[in-house]
Amino acid sequence: MTDMSVQSPEHEAQFGDYFALLKPRVMTLVVFTAFVGLLVAPVGLHPFVAFCAILFIAVGGGAAGALNMWWDADIDAVMKRTRRRPVPSGRVTSGEALSVGIALSGFSVVMLGLATNWLAAGLLAFTIFFYVAIYSMWLKRATPQNIVIGGAAGAFPPMIGWVAATGSISLESILMFALIFLWTPPHFWALALFMRSDYDDAGVPMLTVTHGRPETRRHILVYTAVLAAFAIWLGVTAASGPVYLVAAIGLNAWFLKGAWNIYQRDEVMAEADNYAVEKAFFKFSLLYLFLHFGALLADAILRAGGII
Structure with a gap:
């Protein structure tokens, strides 16, 4: 309060x-x-x-x-x-x-x-x-x-x-909602992995504080996998097109690879390189949504021009 x-x-x-x-x-x-x-x-x-x-x-x-x-x-x-x-x-x-x-x-x-x-x-x-x-x-x-x-x-x-x-409200709008909803946890949990003291000091029960970093790493991987499925699903609806579908496959393959790399690490490895992998995943996550919605926008422009 x-x-x-x-x-x-x-x-x-x-x-x-x-x-x-x-x-x-x-x-x-x-x-x-x-x-x-x-x-x-x-x-x-x-x-x-x-x-x-x-x-x-x-x-x-x-x-x-x-x-x-x-x-x-x-x-x-x-x-x-x-x-x-x-x-x-x-x-x-x-x-x-x-x-x-x-x-x-x-x-x-x-x-x-x-x-x-x-x-x-x-x-x-x-x-x-x-x-x-x-x-x-x-x-x-x-x-x-x-x-x-x-x-x-x-x-x-x-x-x-x-x-x-x-x-x-339609399926397309629900899938756009799901894209952001499922992206949010891995995005913030990656941040929490290298900013844990902030949440400790403030008494905010972030997953890193209540369940530990190994469990947080597992959650990041699971949520990223589910996110990838929904992101690609959006690519086969009327709201998207070929630009989005190709972008979604590539972006989510990269995001999954990053989540897998985080999952495989322990705190000794993370501290040794100052959480470089976690920070890289977080930075990429900042671009992730803009690139997905940018691809949707590109398809809409192409569709309006009669190109697709």
């Missing part, structure tokens, strides 16, 4: 401080995947309506980020990689973060409903609620499955984009 001691700003907050509340790097992925989900849908939207839909989805994602920073200010202040965030660093008060998050949440949901349809707006509202209440307030501090279940929040944007265009 938010530590009320993180309240007094060291200086007057600037625009950049409030923008940082929205987690702009995370928002980039939200915007891109939502855009691809909307573009590959079989129903086209007017360009202005499509722009508004992506804008409001992005604002909703930023709202969730602000509410997460409000709630997690106490543990963010402890962890090295988060202590410079606006609230724990004192640049923005907890109350300000809460107000920004609530205001942007309401605005984004209502405007998305007016611009597209209320099913898309309802999914956006549920996404914000899930990320803040289910993941941040409950799962993150209660179970080592926090990342597994909580990953659903980041997986909704392409589904919301698809629903904004079509007004319905």
